[in-house]
Each structure stands twice: as structure tokens, then as C-alpha cells.
Amino acid sequence: MSELPDALYTPEQVRALDRRAIEDHGIPGGVLMARAGRATWRLIRQRFPDARRVMVLCGGGNNGGDGYVIARLAADAGLAVDLCPFADPAGLSGDARRAANEALARVPSAAFSPERLAETDLVVDALLGTGLDRPVSGAMADAIGAVNASHCRVVAVDVPSGLSARTGQVMGIAVRAALTPTFIGLKQGLFTGEAADCIGEVVFDDLQVPAAVHDGMEPSARLLGAEALEAGLPRRPRTAHKGAFGHVLVIGGDLGMGGAVRIAGEAAARSGAGLTSVVTRPAHVAALLAARPELMVHGVEAGSGLAALLARADVLAVGPGLGQAEWGRALFEAVRDGDRPLVVDADGLNWLAQAPTRRDDWVLTPHPGEAARLLDTDIAEIDRDRFAAVTAIARQYGGVAVLKGAGTLISDGLCCRVCTEGNPGMASGGMGDALTGLIAGLRAQGFDTLASACLGVQAHARAADRAALDGERGLLAGDLLNALRSVVNP
Structure with a gap:
């Protein structure tokens, strides 16, 4: 994905920006449409110079108008063009109608058929724009299905048709594009949820509108840029010592789940925490010390055994392998109401969902299932609007919420941050434990709650991307830990 600005907007906000450009800055809508079409056409020639036959699928509205501009430009350049309207051009209005008339004067329309795709080098998707609010159906759904099945290269204009530009949810069926200008x-919605399977490469063009168009328009979310780690993790002072970088205490690892706290503890240490301790079942102590002797490991059989350990720690990470038995409940309750900053994951979140409380100094790191329990709903509802879900968790429980998944979201209840790094190899056990320890380790080093969550999420994802250079399938949390050291030393 090419370097992008960090500001993200809802579809309604982008339409408002479009109106500002037209009404407040005197840029005619037809000029903006022509610029969008030309910008897309330039990208097509750059990215797909071998394309000789192009199929352009045009819907109604301005998105379809962009498609008509592209069809005309392709024909003017001497390419064979199949121009397939999915809305009667005579029913269009304004700029879209004028763009359609100009294109149809140069290129005759053609009925879409899947058979045409066999001779097509490139498909331009200009079917549906940002206003989609219901599942795609009928002829458009059939066409999208045929395009996806054909394995043709696809350029999606503004947003892949069928993908919600607000939520990143596929509305029934969506185009799978190689390029989305x-x-x-x-x-x-281009950066979270199911969008990752639809957008391909995203390229942004401001269509030469003045920067003042954005004045007073607060972005709905922001991307974590590639440079955020470099800016956030400076070189350490040469006089540094371990006491300057905090003490993390990881709590969890019921019987049979000692590996979870080992991963979380090592991630905290690899993040740069000065000291890392682990509380787990006594049966796991010897194995953890043998595997990672830098960790200080304590066997505890009841919550009452935590007091002295809690007093020495700066930050607590609770939940990895904690379990849903009485042992886990007692440990969670012992730390929940304390005075140390917390990172809560896994069964810590499940215990929290059963007895909700609020704190301002914790980071909650649910996956969609845990998020559903925190909000007393189901996973489908979480996936319908990940932005709304992570914001609701942060506002209800306080602190910072991290909703894991493709396009992980971080929210303090005011604004979301979005991480687009990471890969499908992270869909394996232990990855969440590593994130928990990593965020706790950064928090112990003096980063505030939001910064530790954002830096931790991005470092976690980037380490996984480096580890996945050998392949995504079979990627383990331990592989991520091996890559983490270079990532947190940018």
C-alpha cells in the first residue's frame, strides 16, 4: 500500500468535503469528476501497461460518471472498450449524465456477460459508490460474482463495489480489486474488517482541492503511519539502567496454559521493560524458568498470594491463560481494583464482562468474540461496525480499547487509530498474549495509555510481517518474538 495521509473520514464527511469544494471553492462538480477519471486512467496506464481490452462497469450516480470518463479516455487511447451500463444512462442527471453522453458518443454500450471477461485484460468497477447501505443484489451482484470468479485484474473507483465505505463490511458480495484509487x-471502511480482501493497493488523490476544504472537519479516525514507530521509540540514553524502564507483572497461566504467560512475559521483556515477572500456577514455574531465565516466575495458588508482588510492579498484564476457573477469578479480582495500570486480555476480559467496571488507566485488548461479551451482543454485531464497537468499549469501560483483527482499531473513546500492518499468519494461538505483554512493557517504560497501545499494536504487526517473510502459514507467536527486537529499535 502506497504512503497515505493519516486522516480518515466517514462517507458522509467525504460527501461534505466534496460539497465544500464545489460550493465554497468554486470547483465545478464536472471538473472533479473529470479529474477523478483522469487520475484513475493514469494509474491504469502505470500499473497495467499491457492492458489492451478494458471492461468498464458503470452504475448510477457520480461513481458511474467516473467510469464513463475512464471509458472515454481508454477509447481515446486506442484500447478496446466494453462499456457496460448497469443503470439507464438516460436516467442519470447532472455531471454523470454529461460524462455518460460524452463516453457513449465515442463508445457504444454493451450488455454485460460473463463470457466477455475471458477476453478482458482489465475491469474498471464504477458500479457503486460510498453511499451503499444495503446488500448488493440482482444484476450487480451477479456481475460482481462473475468478475471475482474470472480472476481479471480489477480497478475499483473510489471504493470496491459492495464494500461499506463506513464499516469495511462486505454488503452481500463485493468486488475484489487489485487497485483502489x-x-x-x-x-x-477501506482499512478494517473485510476490506483487506477487497481493496488491493489503495492510492489517494486529493483532486487538487484546496487544503482549506478540510478546515474544521475532524477526521473520524487516523491511520498509524509507517513512521510512527520511528517517531515514538527514540534511541535510549547511553546512561540507561533497568530501573528506568519499569517492572511488568504478567498474571495468568492456569493449569495447561503456562505457555500464554511465557509468551506475554517474553514480549514485555523484548519490548524493553527493565524487569518482567510472571505469576502462574506453581506447576509451571520450572518450565518457564528453563525456557526464559530472564523472567522472574512465581507460583501462586490464590489471590491472597499476590500482594507483595503487586507492590513491586509498575504495570500489570492480566489474562493470558488465566482461565475461567476459581483460581483465575480470584487473581483477576485481586488486581482489578488496585492502583497499578493494567493491560487486560483473554479471560481477564471474560471476567470483566461478567462484572463490568470502569478505569481510566487500562488497555483492553479484545478480539471480536471478547468484544461481543463486553458489549453483551454477538460477533456479527461487532463485525457490522468495528468502529462503533471499539468506541463503545472505550466509552463504557474507560481507558483505551484495542479491537483486534484485520485493520486493528485503537480507541480512547474520542478518536480511532487504525493499524493496517499485519498478516493472516497472525491467526494462531499466542499472538494476543504477545500483544498483551508488548503493550504492558511499553506502558512500564513511561508511555501513556494510548501511546503504549498504538505503539504496541504497530510493533506487534510489523514484527509479524517480518516473521512472515518465510511464509504466513505456520507462523507462530514465538517467531514474532524473535523479530520484535529489531522492530522496537528503529
Whole structure:
């Protein structure tokens, strides 16, 4: 994905920006449409110079108008063009109608058929824009299915048709594009949820609108840029000592789950924490010390055994392998109401969902299932709007919420941050434990709650991307830990 601005907007905000450009800055809508079409056409020639036959699928509205501009430009360049309207051009209005008339004067329309795809080098998707609010159906759904099945290269104009530009959810079926040029403002739904399977490479073009168009428009979310780790993790003073970088205490690892706290503890240490301790079942102590002797490991059989350890720690990480038995409940209750900053994951979140409380100094790191329990709903509802879900968790429980998944979201209840790094190899056990320890380790080093969550999420994802250079399938949390040291030393 090419370097992008960090500001993200809802579809409604982008339409407002478009109106500002037209009404407040005197840029005609037809000029913006022509610029969008030309920008897309330039990208097509750059990315797909071998394309000789192009199929352009045009819907109604301005998105379809962009498609008509592209069809005309392709024909003017001497390419064979199949121009397939999915809305009667005579029913269009304004700029879209004028763009359609100009294109159809140069290129005759053609009925879409899957058979045409066999002779097509490139498909331009200009079917549906940012206003989609219901599942795609009928002829458009059939066409999208045929395009996806054909394995043709696809350029999606502004947003892949069928993908919600607000939430990143696929609305029934969505185009799977190789390239998505998008305009005026980045749409938040392009960067989370199911979008990763649809967008391909995203390229942004502001269509030369003045920067003042954005004045007073607060972004709905922000991307974590590639440079955030470099800016956030400076070189250490040459006089540094371990006492300057905090003490993390990881709590969890019921019987049979000692590996979870080992991973979390090592991640905290690899993040740069000065000291890392682990509380687990006594049966796990010897194995953890043998595997990672830098950890200080304590066997505890009841919550009452925590007091002295809690007093020495700066930050607590609770939940990895904690379990849903009485042992885990007692440990969670012993730390929940204390005075140390917390990172809560896994069964710590499940215990929290059963007895909700609020704190301002913790980071909660749910996956969609845990998020559903925290909000007393189901996973489908979480996936319908990940932005709304992570914001609701942060506002209800306080602190910072991290909703894991493709396009991980971080929210303090005011604004979301979005991490687009990471890969499908992270879908394996122990990855969440590593993130928990990593965030706790950064928090112990003096980063505030939001910064430790953002830096931790990004470092976690980037380490996984480096570890996945040998392949995504079979990637283990331990592989991520091996890559983490270079990531946190940018």
C-alpha cells in the first residue's frame, strides 16, 4: 500500500468535503469528476501497461460518471472498450449524465456477460459508490460474482463495489480489486474488517482541492503511519539502567496454559521493560524458568498470594491463560481494583464482562468474540461496525480499547487509530498474549495509555510481517518474538 495521509473520514464527511469544494471553492462538480477519471486512467496506464481490452462497469450516480470518463479516455487511447451500463444512462442527471453522453458518443454500450471477461485484460468497477447501505443484489451482484470468479485484474473507483465505505463490511458480495484509487478524503471502511480482501493497493488523490476544504472537519479516525514507530521509540540514553524502564507483572497461566504467560512475559521483556515477572500456577514455574531465565516466575495458588508482588510492579498484564476457573477469578479480582495500570486480555476480559467496571488507566485488548461479551451482543454485531464497537468499549469501560483483527482499531473513546500492518499468519494461538505483554512493557517504560497501545499494536504487526517473510502459514507467536527486537529499535 502506497504512503497515505493519516486522516480518515466517514462517507458522509467525504460527501461534505466534496460539497465544500464545489460550493465554497468554486470547483465545478464536472471538473472533479473529470479529474477523478483522469487520475484513475493514469494509474491504469502505470500499473497495467499491457492492458489492451478494458471492461468498464458503470452504475448510477457520480461513481458511474467516473467510469464513463475512464471509458472515454481508454477509447481515446486506442484500447478496446466494453462499456457496460448497469443503470439507464438516460436516467442519470447532472455531471454523470454529461460524462455518460460524452463516453457513449465515442463508445457504444454493451450488455454485460460473463463470457466477455475471458477476453478482458482489465475491469474498471464504477458500479457503486460510498453511499451503499444495503446488500448488493440482482444484476450487480451477479456481475460482481462473475468478475471475482474470472480472476481479471480489477480497478475499483473510489471504493470496491459492495464494500461499506463506513464499516469495511462486505454488503452481500463485493468486488475484489487489485487497485483502489480513492479521492478527496480517505474512507475509513477501506482499512478494517473485510476490506483487506477487497481493496488491493489503495492510492489517494486529493483532486487538487484546496487544503482549506478540510478546515474544521475532524477526521473520524487516523491511520498509524509507517513512521510512527520511528517517531515514538527514540534511541535510549547511553546512561540507561533497568530501573528506568519499569517492572511488568504478567498474571495468568492456569493449569495447561503456562505457555500464554511465557509468551506475554517474553514480549514485555523484548519490548524493553527493565524487569518482567510472571505469576502462574506453581506447576509451571520450572518450565518457564528453563525456557526464559530472564523472567522472574512465581507460583501462586490464590489471590491472597499476590500482594507483595503487586507492590513491586509498575504495570500489570492480566489474562493470558488465566482461565475461567476459581483460581483465575480470584487473581483477576485481586488486581482489578488496585492502583497499578493494567493491560487486560483473554479471560481477564471474560471476567470483566461478567462484572463490568470502569478505569481510566487500562488497555483492553479484545478480539471480536471478547468484544461481543463486553458489549453483551454477538460477533456479527461487532463485525457490522468495528468502529462503533471499539468506541463503545472505550466509552463504557474507560481507558483505551484495542479491537483486534484485520485493520486493528485503537480507541480512547474520542478518536480511532487504525493499524493496517499485519498478516493472516497472525491467526494462531499466542499472538494476543504477545500483544498483551508488548503493550504492558511499553506502558512500564513511561508511555501513556494510548501511546503504549498504538505503539504496541504497530510493533506487534510489523514484527509479524517480518516473521512472515518465510511464509504466513505456520507462523507462530514465538517467531514474532524473535523479530520484535529489531522492530522496537528503529
